[in-house]
Amino acid sequence: MSGSLKLRLALLDNIIWMMLIAFFSVCALGIPSFATWTNMVNILYHTTIMSMLVLAQGFVLMSGNLDLSIDAVLAFAPGMAILVSVKWFPGLLGNPWTAILLTLSIGALLGLFNGFCVARLGMNAFMQTLSVSIILRGLVLFFIPLSIFPLDPVYSFIGKARIVQLGNIPAAIPVTFLIFFIFHVLINYTVFGRNYLATGGNTRASFVAGINTNRMIILGFMVAGILSAIAGMLTAGRQDSVSNTMGNGMTLLAFAGALLGGTSMSGGKGSAFGMLGGAILLGMFSNALNLLGVKVTLIHAAQGTLIFLAILIDRFRVALRGSILRKEQVRKLHHSLNEQAENVTSY
Amino acid sequence: MKAPALSLNGISKIYPGTVALDQVSFEVYPGEVHGLIGKNGAGKSTLVGILAGLIEPTEGTISLGDRSYHSLSRVRAKKEGVAIVPQEPELILDLTVAENLFLGILPSRKGILDRKTMRAGAEKALSAYGIGISVDLLAGDLSLSERQLLLILKSCVVEDAPIVVLDESSAPLSGRDALILRKIVVDLRSRGKAIVYISHHIDELLDICDRLTVLRDGKAVAVRERASLDHASLSELIIGEESSLTGGRPEDAPFPGEEILRVEGLSRWGTFGDISFSLRRGEILGLAGLRGSGRTELLKALAGIEPADEGEVFLRGSRVHFHSPAEALAEGIAYLPEEREKEGLLRSFSIRDNLLLNCFGKVCGGRFINWETSEERALAVFRDVRIKAFSIHQGVDELSGGNRQKVVIGRIMTNGPEIYLLDEPTRGVDIGAKKAILSTVSGRIRNGAGVIITSPGLDDLIDVCDRILVLSKGGIFTEYERKDFSEHRLFLDMQGFGQQDRRGGRECQAV
Numbered sequence: 001m002s003g004s005l006k007l008r009l010a011l012l013d014n015i016i017w018m019m020l021i022a023f024f025s026v027c028a029l030g031i032p033s034f035a036t037w038t039n040m041v042n043i044l045y046h047t048t049i050m051s052m053l054v055l056a057q058g059f060v061l062m063s064g065n066l067d068l069s070i071d072a073v074l075a076f077a078p079g080m081a082i083l084v085s086v087k088w089f090p091g092l093l094g095n096p097w098t099a100i101l102l103t104l105s106i107g108a109l110l111g112l113f114n115g116f117c118v119a120r121l122g123m124n125a126f127m128q129t130l131s132v133s134i135i136l137r138g139l140v141l142f143f144i145p146l147s148i149f150p151l152d153p154v155y156s157f158i159g160k161a162r163i164v165q166l167g168n169i170p171a172a173i174p175v176t177f178l179i180f181f182i183f184h185v186l187i188n189y190t191v192f193g194r195n196y197l198a199t200g201g202n203t204r205a206s207f208v209a210g211i212n213t214n215r216m217i218i219l220g221f222m223v224a225g226i227l228s229a230i231a232g233m234l235t236a237g238r239q240d241s242v243s244n245t246m247g248n249g250m251t252l253l254a255f256a257g258a259l260l261g262g263t264s265m266s267g268g269k270g271s272a273f274g275m276l277g278g279a280i281l282l283g284m285f286s287n288a289l290n291l292l293g294v295k296v297t298l299i300h301a302a303q304g305t306l307i308f309l310a311i312l313i314d315r316f317r318v319a320l321r322g323s324i325l326r327k328e329q330v331r332k333l334h335h336s337l338n339e340q341a342e343n344v345t346s347y
Numbered sequence: 348m349k350a351p352a353l354s355l356n357g358i359s360k361i362y363p364g365t366v367a368l369d370q371v372s373f374e375v376y377p378g379e380v381h382g383l384i385g386k387n388g389a390g391k392s393t394l395v396g397i398l399a400g401l402i403e404p405t406e407g408t409i410s411l412g413d414r415s416y417h418s419l420s421r422v423r424a425k426k427e428g429v430a431i432v433p434q435e436p437e438l439i440l441d442l443t444v445a446e447n448l449f450l451g452i453l454p455s456r457k458g459i460l461d462r463k464t465m466r467a468g469a470e471k472a473l474s475a476y477g478i479g480i481s482v483d484l485l486a487g488d489l490s491l492s493e494r495q496l497l498l499i500l501k502s503c504v505v506e507d508a509p510i511v512v513l514d515e516s517s518a519p520l521s522g523r524d525a526l527i528l529r530k531i532v533v534d535l536r537s538r539g540k541a542i543v544y545i546s547h548h549i550d551e552l553l554d555i556c557d558r559l560t561v562l563r564d565g566k567a568v569a570v571r572e573r574a575s576l577d578h579a580s581l582s583e584l585i586i587g588e589e590s591s592l593t594g595g596r597p598e599d600a601p602f603p604g605e606e607i608l609r610v611e612g613l614s615r616w617g618t619f620g621d622i623s624f625s626l627r628r629g630e631i632l633g634l635a636g637l638r639g640s641g642r643t644e645l646l647k648a649l650a651g652i653e654p655a656d657e658g659e660v661f662l663r664g665s666r667v668h669f670h671s672p673a674e675a676l677a678e679g680i681a682y683l684p685e686e687r688e689k690e691g692l693l694r695s696f697s698i699r700d701n702l703l704l705n706c707f708g709k710v711c712g713g714r715f716i717n718w719e720t721s722e723e724r725a726l727a728v729f730r731d732v733r734i735k736a737f738s739i740h741q742g743v744d745e746l747s748g749g750n751r752q753k754v755v756i757g758r759i760m761t762n763g764p765e766i767y768l769l770d771e772p773t774r775g776v777d778i779g780a781k782k783a784i785l786s787t788v789s790g791r792i793r794n795g796a797g798v799i800i801t802s803p804g805l806d807d808l809i810d811v812c813d814r815i816l817v818l819s820k821g822g823i824f825t826e827y828e829r830k831d832f833s834e835h836r837l838f839l840d841m842q843g844f845g846q847q848d849r850r851g852g853r854e855c856q857a858v
Contacts, residue, residue: 191716200695204690208691210675268695
């Protein structure tokens with residue numbers, strides 16, 4: 001494969017980052033206060049929560065399923081953990097570290113439940129996670145009619161604290177990058193990652209090939225539950241309280257971010273850094289519109305348009321990729337034919 | 348004599364590189380059941396495609412009554428009343444029996460569905476042949492056999508087409524339903540319809556047909572009256588001269604080693620029963636059998652995909668029972684699925700990732716992937732099975748059927764299994780790929796491993812196998828050593844009625 005072909009394919013496969021750079025350049029030229037250090041940190045900080053949900057949704061999409069309950073888990077996991085450890089059993093479970101462990105465990109258990117119902121009981125992922133989402137939202141409203149605040153600084157650390165040694169940036173940013181790096185390794189450099197992607201690409205074939213596909217699907221949902229719980233801790237930490245409205249309506253935007261990042265709705269495809277790019281683009285977009293003074297309601301409509309454009313661009317990308325590869329094949333064919341012709345004439 | 352309802356005159360179909368049909372002529376008269384038989388690849392499906400209007404013939408004309416056409420389109424075939432009953436029952440599973448029967452010609456009054464007429468019509472059609480299915484059942488609740496029966500009824504009775512093509516329609520039918528099909532065909536004949544009856548089963552054809560056309564290598568080699576034929580003479584016409592070995596198997600093949608797999612009394616209710624045999628290291632064992640003989644199900648049971656209900660399997664002397672393919676794989680049993688696209692390939696993966704799927708654990712010895720050694724491994728296999736592609740990073744979608752098959756074969760090889768279960772490795776691949784695959788099987792794969800292989804045609808099995816077991820109706824019928832291979836005898840045994848003439852074969856149900 002020639003160098004330029006490799007480059008072109010690499011560019012096409014990372015089209016989200018091309019879009020991001022293009023959008024950034026336009027905004028930097030057009031909006032005065034956009035390309036400043038403070039604003040960049042601001043964008044990243046605001047992206048952290050959404051990026052966790054994008055990763056959660058994208059990861060489940062990779063296994064060929066979907067999860068509508070991620071934003072409900074975002075509210076439920078920290079909400080119940082704080083309720084239990086601060087209000088119900090402060091003596092027994094009052095330790096903030098216990099609360100963190102409890103939050104992550106609740107997320108994992110909810111994921112296990114979703115995964116078990118989908119993989120083992122054969123329920124439809126859409127309906128299963130929709131029902132769980134409605135149940136959790138209801139429970140959160142019932143148990144936490146009012147916010148619980150303030151939170152222990154240990155618990156709110158990843159959502160609120162700033163790290164002075166790193167130019168006073170919020171702790172949430174390096175934590176997010178670290179998590180994405182871990183997922184990048186998990187997806188691309190582990191046997192689990194391959195088997196997981198294979199399960200999403202063709203579940204039946206993967207099963208026949210000796211992969212425990214049920215286990216893969218269940219683990220996918222558990223990972224999504226844990227990531228949603230982390231997103232919940234980021235949210236609670238930032239506002240220094242747990243409330244029942246946390247994360248409302250973020251699930252569908254998380255789909256958008258995952259799709260922007262090159263994840264396929266039909267499973268088997270996706271990259272961690274792509275999803276990060278998708279989340280940042282969403283954040284950068286609403287930030288730019290904010291700075292331009294666009295009304296919040298219009299920002300929503302504009303985000304919808306952005307998603308539409310992304311899907312359109314993706315169609316072009318797939319077509320372009322196919323035609324580049326076909327042309328390369330034709331070129332190779334001609335090349336080998338010419339060689340044969342030369343061999344014949346030289347005899 | 349009456350004019351033929353349908354006649355083909357000198358039909359040829361030439362594909363780049365092969366001649367699928369060569370000057371085939373045949374005619375069907377009203378009130379005649381005309382049988383069509385031939386080996387796999389003889390041209391039957393091309394002929395059906397032409398009658399259905401799906402394939403355009405290169406040469407020749409098709410006459411329907413007094414009208415002559417160069418080719419039929421799907422619409423024209425339908426308008427002229429040529430009904431095709433396909434092999435796979437395709438019904439709309441969420442609609443009722445009555446709705447399915449009348450789909451496309453639903454009775455209505457001013458656009459409103461006339462349920463009463465529809466139900467009455469469906470009930471009449473069902474009861475006329477003593478089919479005890481309620482018209483209000485959903486098609487999805489019926490068995491495969493009943494669905495096929497509905498499809499036959501729809502084309503033959505409800506739509507009342509004057510020309511009916513039954514394309515291996517009897518294959519999914521259970522015993523009782525097969526009798527109903529016979530009743531329908533006899534009734535159609537008495538009502539003056541022209542029927543083309545395609546089947547792999549000789550006894551079925553001899554039972555019902557008035558005349559038979561035999562296809563071999565794209566040519567109509569014989570058109571005979573039923574009365575002039577018996578089992579032996581018909582099978583001779585189908586096979587032709589004994590096919591010579593094409594030399595896919597090296598003559599210095601190693602002598603098979605110790606027993607590696609033994610199966611005793613294996614059964615899966617409704618598909619196969621009481622299967623016993625053994626396999627030795629370095630041996631290629633062929634399973635010959637018609638569709639529905641249980642060969643695919645047997646391999647799937649051994650691979651742990653659809654476990655058997657009864658019986659024992661001994662692997663290297665110790666008893667095993669696999670509940671999942673993962674368990675079988677861990678013990679060194681690799682399975683090549685019959686349905687390549689559905690169960691074999693990962694279309695979202697590149698060639699490299701498909702090839703490596705089974706062997707990451709072994710190549711990297713743990714959880715993390717060393718892409719350098721993995722890639723070397725993939726490249727080695729890529730060359731071994733001779734996949735034609737310019738890079739292992741290409742998507743498998745861009746490959747031809749034969750090369751896709753090589754990818755799946757390469758994939759199950761990377762793990763170095765000791766037992767290969769190859770279910771139709773040469774299905775739907777071109778002649779070049781077929782040769783490459785068979786030489787991989789008889790060369791590289793058999794080296795130190797035991798192989799069980801099935802094939803759509805006998806030629807491949809005769810070419811590479813050391814031993815062939817003939818399956819018929821879910822049981823092992825006969826066993827042949829390589830020196831006793833004869834296409835003629837194998838063919839008769841597959842049909843399940845060669846007992847009186849089993850010269851080289853040995854009954855082995857008693858073993």
